[in-house]
Amino acid sequence: MRHHAQEDELIDDAVAPQSRRRFSLLRWLLGWFVWLGWRFAIAIFVLVLLFAVINPPTTWTIIRNARDYPIADRQWAEIEEISPVMLRSVVAAEDANFCNHWGFDMQEIRRVIAQGRGGGASTISQQVVKNVYLWQDRSWPRKSLEALVTPVVEAVWSKKRILEVYLNVAEFGPGIFGISAAARHHFGTTPDQLDRVQAARLAAVLPAPKQRGTAQPSQRSRSIADGAATIAKDGRDSCFR
Template sequence: MGFMLLSVLLVVLMRWVNPLGSMLMIERKIAHWNMTQQRTWKDWNQISDNIKIAVIAAEDQTFSNHWGFDFKAMNRALKHNQNNKKIRGASTITQQVAKNIFLWSSRSWVRKGFESWFTLWIELTWSKQRILEIYLNSVEWDEGVFGIEAASRHYFKVSANQLTPTQASLLAAILPNPRKWSPVNPNSHIQKKAEWIRTQMNNLGGKYYLDKLK
């Protein structure tokens, strides 16, 4: 009961208070104690619309409509994983926020249970804008690089509000494995994925899609 009350309190508090870091950052720091971590918080209006729509196009195209869980994507992933060695995930942006901010990264049914609990309360108490804002400020983009401002400067030497559609699509394209792939030296797979993301950004309506998140 104490954990449940504390967890709900933390989630509600973060509706207004920006998290100082994330459990993922702590986990990475423990694993690589001497590694310097880069992260600078940027509010919603200080982040380019291009990267907002790019990560939605790449990671969670039903983001504006679901309540934290995409059951169709989960069913597709389940069928795929039954017949393939390479595991496919189906986490929404909300689920990724729950994991990155509050939980550990290793896969287990216990973690999935906690993730579902936090996901539910995040959807109940935060706006979609707030969810995406925290996601963009907490996601890992390279070794020791967390949040879109650090990633923008690390890769393209610009602030997060200056990202072009091409830069944004390349950043979104590496998210499944940001410590393996690079947006500035993209292989053919990342280039093709970035092109697909840009097409999806347009199909979703570009920056006008973001009006649904208010």
């Protein structure tokens, strides 16, 4: 019995250092992830503050697309330089309740869940976060980061700023980023001169600019034009007038 007890003690003495090493490694990894997470959060917050007043020079999406397409000349358009009907059209197309939510359209999310669809409830605020700070895929890490950063952008930026940035980084065709490049490429005009039909056709290419065009009217563009008019009538454009 004494011999077996001594063997058990020897085994315990051998296992204990291994357990301590594993615990130390896990604690080190956890500490490293916490350290990295805090610095990432600080960096994002600084960039949110920075881009509230400074225009983002480019995005990861633009950089990645530059490998496949020549990027058209981009000129930033202040929101006052964009036709009001263009603002209403993109809101009608992408986020009809833009002025009434804090980054997430819970009504639309519930509707999408009820219909059993896997997407379609992304707001303009979420798309700005994805376009400016993150990357283009449907992974859970990206969606999780988007969910964390979106309320910060909503808290720091005005609705006008969110819409302005969105229209200046959105893709309107292969290599066509921003409303200035889109108005020039598709209609040979400037953002402030876009009319009701042109604005609806531009908004209709979102969110599939590589598959959709603006050459001919579509049922989607006609619905967007009607939606933009409705938004103007019922006051859902109040936050960006």
